[in-house]
Amino acid sequence: MASSAASLLPPIPLWRTPHKRGTSRNPSSSSSSRVVALYSSSSDPSEPSADTKSPVVAFSHLHSPFLLKPLPPSPWESLEMAFLKDPSPLPPPPPPPRPSRRRYDSLRRRQVRAETEAWERAAAEYKELERVMLEKRLAPSLPYVKSLFLGWFEPLRDAIGREQRYQRAKRQKASHAYHVGLLPADKMAVIVMHKMMCLLMVGQEDGCVRLVQAAIYVGEAIEQEVRIQKYLEKTKRSRRRNVQVEENVLSNEQEILRKRMMNLLKMKKLIEVQKLLKNENDMEPWGRDAQAKLGCRLIELLIESAFVQSPVDQLACSLPDIRPAFIHTFKTLPKEDGKTGNKFGVIECDPLVHKGFNSTAKHMVIPYLPMLIPPKKWKGYDKGGHLFLPSYVMRTHGSKEQQDAIRNVPRKQLTKVYEALDILGSTKWRINRRVLDVVESMWSRGGNLAGLIDREDLPIPERPDSDDINEIKQWRWNTRQAKKANSEMHAQRCDIELKLSVARKLKDDEGFYYPHNLDFRGRAYPMHSHLNHLNSDLCRGILEFAEGRPLRRSGLSWLKIHLANLYGGGVGKLSYEGRLKFVENHLHDVFDSASNPVDGERWWINAEDPFQCLAACINLSDALKSSSPHNIISHLPIHQDGSCNGLQHYAALGRDSLEAAAVNLVAGEKPADVYSGIAARVLDIMKKDSQKDPDTHPTALLAKVLIDQVDRKLVKQTVMTSVYGVTYVGARDQIKRRLIEKGQITDDRLLFSASCYAAKVTLNALGEMFQAARGIMKWLGDCAKVVASENEPVRWNTPLGLPVVQPYRKCERHLIRTSLQVLALQRDSDSVAVKQQKTAFPPNFVHSLDGSHMMMTAISCSKAGLQFAGVHDSFWTHACDVDRMNQILREQFVELYNIPILENLHQSFQTSYPTLTFPPLPERGDFDLKEVLHSPYFFN
Incomplete structure (x- = not known):
C-alpha cells in the first residue's frame, strides 16, 4: 500500500464483518410435505453482526470500502490509478418522496381501469367506430389492421351472441355451453380477435399456429376475464352488505367510480373490502379440457365471421375477391430421417392478414401493462401482486403438488421470500426517452442495425434454368433456408413491435412497477412479458430507474466500468484499471455517440449490448460535460454480474480451491475467465x-x-x-x-x-x-433417482424456506372432441418421470440457491436504502451505491454457504424416506469462504 495512489485514501471506517454462524437446525417436517428445511436457525441473514475484532481495509483500487478484509495487502491493491472516495461515508439515502394523495388516487384509478376495463374499452371503441361509419356512411380513416378488426367485430359479436342464445335454449347442451355464456358477446369477440392475432404475430410458424395452442390460449384469456368480473361482482355484493358510505361525502366522480368499481378506488378501502373476501378466487379452475373446447368453438366462429378483400380485385370489371381471413387446415410434422410424421391441426391466416403484422402491434390490446402504483404486498399463494388480476406467487403450471406445498407451509416460513418479492416489485422504473427516440428512428429507417432485425425479407432464390440435379438440390436447400429465415425475422419484427408498443404507452408516465413472482425453483421474474429488464438489450436500453441519485466520485468510475462491460469484445475481462483506460481512450466516441447517435460515427453500434451502451454513453457524456460531474443525477442501473455463476455455486458447495479460483471466488489481479x-x-x-x-x-x-x-x-x-x-x-x-x-x-x-x-x-x-462440481452433480442426481424410483417427486426447501416440488411426471395423451377437430391433450399421470427427476434435480437445486442469494441480497440492499433490481446472477443498483451493494452481495453469499446445505439436504432425504439408502456426501475441499469477501471480480 505504499503507492502514490494509496496516499490519496482518506481514513477508512471500520465496517462490520459478517457475524459468526450459529448451528443449523431442521424444523420438523409435516407429513404432508415430507421435507426438512435447509435454512439455518441463526439470526437474520440480512443483518451482519457488529463484531469487528480485527481491523479492516478497503479495496484501494476503488478507494471506497465496498468490501473489507482483515488480510495483508494483496497485489491487486496497489494499482497505479485509484478512485477518489468521497470525504466522508454517506448515510443511507432518504426514501424517494411519495406522490401526493391526490396524485396517488389518480394513478390508482388508472391502474384499476387498466386491470378491469381493457377489453371493455376496446369493445366500446369498435362500437363507436361502427356508429361513426353508419352516420357518415363512410369508413373511418383507420390503419389497415384496425380496419380489419372493425370489419370482423360486428359479425363475430353477433355470431357469439347467437351461440349464447342457442346454447341457453338447447335442452342437450354442448360441452362449452356454460362457459360461452359467462361474458358479454362483444367483450368475448374482442378477446378472440386480439388473442389470435397476437399468437400469429409471435409464433414461429409462418402465418399459422397450432389449433391446440390457440384454443387453450383463447380459453385461458376468457377464463381470466371471467375471474376478474366474478371478483368485481362479489366485491360489489360485499360492499353493499358491509360498508356504509355517506352519499354526501363522495364527489360526483367518486360516486361514478363507486358504482363501477365498488368503491375500491379509495385509499384504504380496498384493504378493508379484501378482508371481507378471504376466498377471492373461489371459482374452480376450468382445466385444459374446458379451455380447449371453448377456445375451439370461438375460433370456429371467428373463421366463419372474419373475411378479407383483396384491393386489386375491387375493379369495376371484376367481382370482388372476398375470402376467409383464417382457415383451419392440417400440417405434417417432418421427421429427422425424412419420413412423414404425425399430422396436426393449425389455424392459418390469409396472406393479406399476414402482410399487416409488422404494423399490428401498435393497435393490439395489451391489457396488462406494468403497474402505475406499487404492487400489493404478497401475503399468500394468490394474495399479492396486481390489485384485481389473478396473481400467484409461483408459476406452478398446473402442478397441484407444488400449489399445495406453498399453501400448506406456515406463512412465517415464507416471510423472507414475500419480502424479497415485494422489494423487487417496489423498484420504480421509467422509459429512457432519449434511447427510445434513437430506437424509433432506426426502426423507421428499416432496422438492421444495433441488433434490430431487418424489416425487409430476404429474396427467395429463383429456380435455375439448368436441369442439373445438384443445382436443383442446392436451389431447394437455399429456398428452404430463405423461407425459414424470413419466418424467423417476421416473428422477431413482431416481437420488437410489441415491445415498442408498450414503451410508447408508458413513455410519458413518471414511473411504473413490475410485480414479481417465482418459478417453481425460486427464481424471481417480472409478471409482464413484453417489456421488462429480464428481456433483450433493446428492453434494457430503454428502461431506467425512475429515481435518480447523484453519481458521486466512485459512481462516476463505476459508470465508466459499466460502459466498458457493455461494449464487450473482451474489454470486460480486463482489470478495472484496464476498463477505465479503455473508456478514457474512447471519450471522443462516447461524446459523439451521445450527441449524434443516429447520423454520427455510431461507435456504440459495435458494442455487444448496443442500446445499453448508448444509454451509458449519454449518461457519461452528460456527467463529463457538467461543471460538477460527481453531482449529476443518474437514473442508469449499473450491473454487477457473476462469473459463470452456476460454477461459483458449485465451487462454494464443494469448497474446491482450484474451481473457486477459476470462477473468481479468490482475489486476482484481473478476472479469471x-x-x-x-x-x-x-x-x-x-x-x-x-x-x-x-x-x-x-x-x-x-x-x-x-x-x-x-x-x-x-x-x-x-x-x-x-x-x-x-x-x-x-x-x-x-x-x-x-x-x-x-x-x-x-x-x-x-x-x-x-x-x-x-x-x-x-x-x-x-x-x-x-x-x-461433477461429483456434486452426480450425487444430487443419484439422490433424486433413489427418491423418484419410489414414485415420489423430489422435494426440498430452499435456504429461505421456500418449498420446491419437481413437477416432472409421465405424460399421457387423452383425446377431446371439439367443434373443429379431435384434439390430443397431454396431462400428468400418477407416475413420476424418473429420468427427468434425476437429470433436472442438479440444475434446479442450484437455481434455487442462486435465487436465494439474489433474494437475500435484495433484502439487505433495501435495508441499506439502495434501489435494487436483479436478473438471476446480475444485480443492479445506482452507480453511487455499487460499492455498498458489492459488499452486501459478497456477505450474503458467504452467509448462504455457511449453512451446511448439502448436509441438510441429505438429512431431509433420510428423514422423509427412512427406509431408503442414499449415497454418502461427496468429499469437499478446504477452500475458505471468507476469500469471497476480498475478491474484487467475484461479481464485476
Missing part, C-alpha cells in the same frame, strides 16, 4: 487429435477442420449451461449454431460431424477442470 480456460483445453485436445492417423482415428480430420475455429465464443454457452444439466445433444446444437455463425463450414454433413466432435471434447474438458 473460465471460458477461455476451457477453450484453451479444447484446443490442446484437438491439436493432439489432429496429429493422429485418420485411418485409425476418424476424428483427426474433424480436429484439423476445427482447430482454427476454437475460441471462447465457441464453448461459452456450453460451459455456461453445463452446470444446468446441458446434455450432449444440447451441447452439440449450441456449438453447431456457433459454427454456422462463423460460416466456414458450409457442408451440412461435415457441420453435423464437427459439432458432435466439438461437443464431446468440450464436455470432456469441463469434466477434467471441474471434477468436484
Whole structure:
C-alpha cells in the first residue's frame, strides 16, 4: 500500500464483518410435505453482526470500502490509478418522496381501469367506430389492421351472441355451453380477435399456429376475464352488505367510480373490502379440457365471421375477391430421417392478414401493462401482486403438488421470500426517452442495425434454368433456408413491435412497477412479458430507474466500468484499471455517440449490448460535460454480474480451491475467465487429435477442420449451461449454431460431424477442470433417482424456506372432441418421470440457491436504502451505491454457504424416506469462504 495512489485514501471506517454462524437446525417436517428445511436457525441473514475484532481495509483500487478484509495487502491493491472516495461515508439515502394523495388516487384509478376495463374499452371503441361509419356512411380513416378488426367485430359479436342464445335454449347442451355464456358477446369477440392475432404475430410458424395452442390460449384469456368480473361482482355484493358510505361525502366522480368499481378506488378501502373476501378466487379452475373446447368453438366462429378483400380485385370489371381471413387446415410434422410424421391441426391466416403484422402491434390490446402504483404486498399463494388480476406467487403450471406445498407451509416460513418479492416489485422504473427516440428512428429507417432485425425479407432464390440435379438440390436447400429465415425475422419484427408498443404507452408516465413472482425453483421474474429488464438489450436500453441519485466520485468510475462491460469484445475481462483506460481512450466516441447517435460515427453500434451502451454513453457524456460531474443525477442501473455463476455455486458447495479460483471466488489481479480456460483445453485436445492417423482415428480430420475455429465464443454457452444439466445433444446444437455463425463450414454433413466432435471434447474438458462440481452433480442426481424410483417427486426447501416440488411426471395423451377437430391433450399421470427427476434435480437445486442469494441480497440492499433490481446472477443498483451493494452481495453469499446445505439436504432425504439408502456426501475441499469477501471480480 505504499503507492502514490494509496496516499490519496482518506481514513477508512471500520465496517462490520459478517457475524459468526450459529448451528443449523431442521424444523420438523409435516407429513404432508415430507421435507426438512435447509435454512439455518441463526439470526437474520440480512443483518451482519457488529463484531469487528480485527481491523479492516478497503479495496484501494476503488478507494471506497465496498468490501473489507482483515488480510495483508494483496497485489491487486496497489494499482497505479485509484478512485477518489468521497470525504466522508454517506448515510443511507432518504426514501424517494411519495406522490401526493391526490396524485396517488389518480394513478390508482388508472391502474384499476387498466386491470378491469381493457377489453371493455376496446369493445366500446369498435362500437363507436361502427356508429361513426353508419352516420357518415363512410369508413373511418383507420390503419389497415384496425380496419380489419372493425370489419370482423360486428359479425363475430353477433355470431357469439347467437351461440349464447342457442346454447341457453338447447335442452342437450354442448360441452362449452356454460362457459360461452359467462361474458358479454362483444367483450368475448374482442378477446378472440386480439388473442389470435397476437399468437400469429409471435409464433414461429409462418402465418399459422397450432389449433391446440390457440384454443387453450383463447380459453385461458376468457377464463381470466371471467375471474376478474366474478371478483368485481362479489366485491360489489360485499360492499353493499358491509360498508356504509355517506352519499354526501363522495364527489360526483367518486360516486361514478363507486358504482363501477365498488368503491375500491379509495385509499384504504380496498384493504378493508379484501378482508371481507378471504376466498377471492373461489371459482374452480376450468382445466385444459374446458379451455380447449371453448377456445375451439370461438375460433370456429371467428373463421366463419372474419373475411378479407383483396384491393386489386375491387375493379369495376371484376367481382370482388372476398375470402376467409383464417382457415383451419392440417400440417405434417417432418421427421429427422425424412419420413412423414404425425399430422396436426393449425389455424392459418390469409396472406393479406399476414402482410399487416409488422404494423399490428401498435393497435393490439395489451391489457396488462406494468403497474402505475406499487404492487400489493404478497401475503399468500394468490394474495399479492396486481390489485384485481389473478396473481400467484409461483408459476406452478398446473402442478397441484407444488400449489399445495406453498399453501400448506406456515406463512412465517415464507416471510423472507414475500419480502424479497415485494422489494423487487417496489423498484420504480421509467422509459429512457432519449434511447427510445434513437430506437424509433432506426426502426423507421428499416432496422438492421444495433441488433434490430431487418424489416425487409430476404429474396427467395429463383429456380435455375439448368436441369442439373445438384443445382436443383442446392436451389431447394437455399429456398428452404430463405423461407425459414424470413419466418424467423417476421416473428422477431413482431416481437420488437410489441415491445415498442408498450414503451410508447408508458413513455410519458413518471414511473411504473413490475410485480414479481417465482418459478417453481425460486427464481424471481417480472409478471409482464413484453417489456421488462429480464428481456433483450433493446428492453434494457430503454428502461431506467425512475429515481435518480447523484453519481458521486466512485459512481462516476463505476459508470465508466459499466460502459466498458457493455461494449464487450473482451474489454470486460480486463482489470478495472484496464476498463477505465479503455473508456478514457474512447471519450471522443462516447461524446459523439451521445450527441449524434443516429447520423454520427455510431461507435456504440459495435458494442455487444448496443442500446445499453448508448444509454451509458449519454449518461457519461452528460456527467463529463457538467461543471460538477460527481453531482449529476443518474437514473442508469449499473450491473454487477457473476462469473459463470452456476460454477461459483458449485465451487462454494464443494469448497474446491482450484474451481473457486477459476470462477473468481479468490482475489486476482484481473478476472479469471473460465471460458477461455476451457477453450484453451479444447484446443490442446484437438491439436493432439489432429496429429493422429485418420485411418485409425476418424476424428483427426474433424480436429484439423476445427482447430482454427476454437475460441471462447465457441464453448461459452456450453460451459455456461453445463452446470444446468446441458446434455450432449444440447451441447452439440449450441456449438453447431456457433459454427454456422462463423460460416466456414458450409457442408451440412461435415457441420453435423464437427459439432458432435466439438461437443464431446468440450464436455470432456469441463469434466477434467471441474471434477468436484461433477461429483456434486452426480450425487444430487443419484439422490433424486433413489427418491423418484419410489414414485415420489423430489422435494426440498430452499435456504429461505421456500418449498420446491419437481413437477416432472409421465405424460399421457387423452383425446377431446371439439367443434373443429379431435384434439390430443397431454396431462400428468400418477407416475413420476424418473429420468427427468434425476437429470433436472442438479440444475434446479442450484437455481434455487442462486435465487436465494439474489433474494437475500435484495433484502439487505433495501435495508441499506439502495434501489435494487436483479436478473438471476446480475444485480443492479445506482452507480453511487455499487460499492455498498458489492459488499452486501459478497456477505450474503458467504452467509448462504455457511449453512451446511448439502448436509441438510441429505438429512431431509433420510428423514422423509427412512427406509431408503442414499449415497454418502461427496468429499469437499478446504477452500475458505471468507476469500469471497476480498475478491474484487467475484461479481464485476
